Amino acid sequence: MELNKLTIKEASERLARSEITSVELTEAVFERIEAVESKIGAYITLTKELALKQAKESDKRRKADKPLSEIDGIPISLKDVVLTKGIKTTAASKILDDFIPPYNATVYERLMSAGSVLTGKVNTDEFTMGSSTEASAYKTAKIPHPHPNPLPERERELRGTPSPIPMGEGRGEGISTTRNPWDLSRVPGGSSGGPAAAVATDECLASVGTDTGGSIRQPASFCSITGLKVSYGLVSRYGVVSYASSFDTVGPMAKSVEDIAIVLNKIAGNDPRDSTSVAHDLPDYLTSLNSKITGKKIGIPKEFYGESLDPEVASKLRDAEKVFEKLGAKMVPVSLPLTHYAIAAYYILVKSEASSNMSRYDGIRYGHSVLKNKKLDRRLSILDVYLESRSEGFGPEVKRSIMMGTHTLSSGYFDAYYRNAAKVRTCIKREYERVFREVDVLLAPISPFPAFRLGEKIDDPLLMYLADVDTVPVNIAGIPALSIPVGFTSNNLPVGLQLIGPMWGESTLLQVGHAFQQETDWHLKKPVIK
Numbered sequence: 001m002e003l004n005k006l007t008i009k010e011a012s013e014r015l016a017r018s019e020i021t022s023v024e025l026t027e028a029v030f031e032r033i034e035a036v037e038s039k040i041g042a043y044i045t046l047t048k049e050l051a052l053k054q055a056k057e058s059d060k061r062r063k064a065d066k067p068l069s070e071i072d073g074i075p076i077s078l079k080d081v082v083l084t085k086g087i088k089t090t091a092a093s094k095i096l097d098d099f100i101p102p103y104n105a106t107v108y109e110r111l112m113s114a115g116s117v118l119t120g121k122v123n124t125d126e127f128t129m130g131s132s133t134e135a136s137a138y139k140t141a142k143i144p145h146p147h148p149n150p151l152p153e154r155e156r157e158l159r160g161t162p163s164p165i166p167m168g169e170g171r172g173e174g175i176s177t178t179r180n181p182w183d184l185s186r187v188p189g190g191s192s193g194g195p196a197a198a199v200a201t202d203e204c205l206a207s208v209g210t211d212t213g214g215s216i217r218q219p220a221s222f223c224s225i226t227g228l229k230v231s232y233g234l235v236s237r238y239g240v241v242s243y244a245s246s247f248d249t250v251g252p253m254a255k256s257v258e259d260i261a262i263v264l265n266k267i268a269g270n271d272p273r274d275s276t277s278v279a280h281d282l283p284d285y286l287t288s289l290n291s292k293i294t295g296k297k298i299g300i301p302k303e304f305y306g307e308s309l310d311p312e313v314a315s316k317l318r319d320a321e322k323v324f325e326k327l328g329a330k331m332v333p334v335s336l337p338l339t340h341y342a343i344a345a346y347y348i349l350v351k352s353e354a355s356s357n358m359s360r361y362d363g364i365r366y367g368h369s370v371l372k373n374k375k376l377d378r379r380l381s382i383l384d385v386y387l388e389s390r391s392e393g394f395g396p397e398v399k400r401s402i403m404m405g406t407h408t409l410s411s412g413y414f415d416a417y418y419r420n421a422a423k424v425r426t427c428i429k430r431e432y433e434r435v436f437r438e439v440d441v442l443l444a445p446i447s448p449f450p451a452f453r454l455g456e457k458i459d460d461p462l463l464m465y466l467a468d469v470d471t472v473p474v475n476i477a478g479i480p481a482l483s484i485p486v487g488f489t490s491n492n493l494p495v496g497l498q499l500i501g502p503m504w505g506e507s508t509l510l511q512v513g514h515a516f517q518q519e520t521d522w523h524l525k526k527p528v529i530k
Contacts, residue, residue, distance in 0.1 A: 003028035004202040005526070008259040011205060012070045015062060022055035022062070022073030026117050029075045033119070033203045036529045041139050041178045042198040044080045045088055046120040051075065054117045061115065070262050072115030077204040079195050080121035081128060081241035082108055082250075087118075091241045092136035093126045095361045095368040095393025105239025106271045107208055107250050114266045119204045123178045123194030126395045128210055128243045129354065131218065131467040133178045133193025134458050135397040140177055177454060180222060181527040182494055186451040189219030195253045196223040200527060206254040206263055210240060212247045213346055214446070214471025217483040220253055221496025222451040224485040226513070226523060227253040228260050231503050232478035233278035235264075236271035244353035245276070247346075247475045256523055257484065257514040261285040264506065280504060288507050289514040294328030296512060298499075299439035303339040304470055310449045316487040316495040317445060320516070324443070327515050334435050334442070338428050339473050345428070346472040347465055348408050348421035355405025358398060363389025400461060425476050432477040432502070441512055442500040445470050446483055450493035474500055482509040485522040 003025050006014070014020045030048050037043060058073030067073075078084065081091045083101040090096045104112070111118075125135040134140065178193045180186040181201045188197040192209030196219035199207050209216045211229040220227030228251045235250040242248055252263035265286060270279040300321070305314065321331055363369035363385045370376065370388040380388070394402070408417040435442070447470060457464045474481045481500045488494055501509040517523050 002032075002202070004032045004205075006205065007255045008071060008074050008205050008262050009256070011074055012262075015073050016067070018062070022058040022117060023052065025073065026051050026055040026075050026119075029119055029202070029204060032201070036201050037203065039179065039184060039529055040181055040197050040201050040203070041176050042122050042194045042201070042203055043077070043120045044090060044092065044123050044138050044194070047087060047118050050087070051117045051119050058115050058117065068113065068115035069266060071111070071266060073117060074206070075117045075119045075204050076111060076263075077119045077122045077195060077198050077207040078108060079124050079192055079207065079209045081124060081210060082121075082208060083239040083241070084108055084118070084121070087121065089121065089241070090138065091127050092124045092138055093393065093395065093398065094137045095390070097368055099367050101239075103239065106236035106273065107240065107267050110267050111208070122198050122207060125191035125193075126398050127241065127354070127358070128191040128212055128215055129397045129401050130190040131214070131464050132187040132452075132457065133190040133219070134187060134454065135190070135395060136177070137395050179454070180451045181529060182224065182492060183451065186453050186493070187222065189222035189451065191215040191219075192227075192253065193219045196220055196225055196227070199223070199225045199253055199255060201529060202526075206252060206259055208263075208267070209251060209253050210243075211249050211251055211475065212243050212350060213475050214468045216251050216253060217446050217471050217481060217496070217498050218467070220483040221446040221485075222494060224488075224494035224496070224522070224525060224527075225253060225255060226257055226260055226485070227251065227483040228264065228506070228509070229474060229481045230264070230268070230506060231480045233276050234268050234280065234480075234504070234506070236269075236274040236277045238271055238274040238277075242357045244350035245357065246353060247350055249475075257482070257510055257517050258286070258289060260482075261289055261510050261514075283507050285507055285510055288511055291511050292328065293324070293512050293515045296329040296441070297332050297439040298324055298329050298512070299332050299334040299435060299442040301334050301336045301339070301435075301442055301444055303336050304444040308448045308469075309445060312489040313445055313447075313449065313495050317443070317497055320486040320497055321443065323516055323519055324512075327519060329512070332439050334439060336431055336435060336473070338424070338431050341424050342428060342473040342476055343465065343469050345421040345424040346468075346476055347404075348417050349425060351401045351405035352409050352418050353405070354401040355409060358394070358402050361390065361393065362386050363393070368393035397461075428473060429477045432479060436502040440501075440508055441505070444498050444500060446496050446498045447471075450489050450495060471498070474498070479503050480506050480509055482513045484513045484516060485525070486520075487522055488525075
């Protein structure tokens with residue numbers, strides 16, 4: 001078996017038995033990157049020299065029988081919003097095109113303390129604002145619209161019969177948008193499309209992504225890997241570039257639930273440097289995996305199973321329900337009526353927070369600035385510096401977010417929009433608290449449809465936002481959710497489901513998800529890159 005195809009558990013066991021070395025494992029990963037990266041486009045920055053250095057240090061520790069953890073010597077990538085001291089961190093934005101962080105994010109510190117090997121920084125939508133990873137400033141394909149007026153295309157989309165849009169040439173030498181490894185004409189999902197594509201193609205053994213409104217779960221589903229959106233406050237956000245601070249979470253993306261548990265054991269826990277980090281007693285997520293799920297009550301929320309759900313996706317979810325029933329779980333119909341209001345409340349709140357967070361990128365302290373232009377032959381006011389630096393540095397989706405957020409926070413609109421959305425958020429949280437008094441976990445779709453074509457929704461932000469309709473309620477409630485593969489459509493596109501749990505319910509989610517993966521082999525399927 002090719003070493004890069006190993007799971008963390010398999011690689012760790014082989015490292016412990018001295019059957020392989022971390023250097024051999026790391027070299028196999030970079031050979032894979034060299035072979036497929038031109039077609040997949042998962043990475044923004046590769047750190048091969050550092051990775052081999054870390055791998056050699058890991059081998060020395062293992063030779064001395066002093067490994068730091070199960071992930072000592074395991075190649076892992078990071079979404080390019082996680083600060084890495086001395087290594088460029090861009091958040092996929094031109095406004096951070098030359099930003100070298102002076103310190104590490106807590107999550108990276110914890111991975112280094114456990115001995116992991118950093119393969120590089122992987123692609124994302126700019127400042128994680130997107131649902132397809134097409135909004136990256138560094139890997140953006142030119143995808144021509146087949147119609148001079150986009151309205152007919154939108155009408156076809158709303159009727160459920162979208163026409164395919166041909167892919168165009170990428171901007172820049174050797175640069176193209178990150179692509180779905182199961183179908184290179186489709187998106188990998190977003191905003192953690194880079195991590196998902198890298199894990200799915202064995203360009204790393206695991207990755208760390210972020211989830212603000214579904215950005216771990218949706219790309220995990222589209223690329224047929226496993227991903228965990230954690231309870232808000234479980235994993236430190238210190239040193240992770242913010243989109244919407246009261247929604248952002250940091251979590252693992254890997255090849256199996258077992259690997260998710262291994263990584264989560266290393267990155268979870270309170271951090272005094274993060275005021276939103278919660279001091280909570282943590283279980284060993286790995287040891288509870290093999291518990292039986294007999295008697296578990298799995299809720300089926302009817303609001304997630306409407307007419308917009310693709311029939312093939314619905315069929316795979318029903319098949320998954322039968323597997324859980326075979327394992328002894330009981331399916332329980334439940335209702336979450338406020339789900340209908342989640343997408344509107346979510347986008348009002350996150351765009352408001354984004355507007356505030358983006359104000360720090362002013363062209364003065366760090367990042368892109370017109371003041372660095374040596375050919376500048378005129379004197380600029382401070383307002384000119386702000387306007388020109390931000391206009392050049394930010395992409396369309398970030399500008400749209402700033403405008404939307406500033407509008408909803410402005411005088412005369414705050415009460416009508418932001419305050420009401422905040423009230424809806426509280427009501428949705430209480431609704432989930434109520435339903436978890438009836439069931440142990442919920443089973444729901446991650447997306448109403450499988451991966452869509454590159455360019456299919458990029459011209460219509462509203463359609464793109466609706467891609468998150470099944471994931472954002474979880475972020476509003478601040479609770480955890482696990483994405484696992486459950487099959488493929490007739491044209492070989494992956495389908496995933498999300499298991500949703502109560503606050504701090506990660507152990508139960510992992511236990512239920514692991515039981516499913518022990519019974520099925522969907523998570524073992526690999527894409528063929530042509």
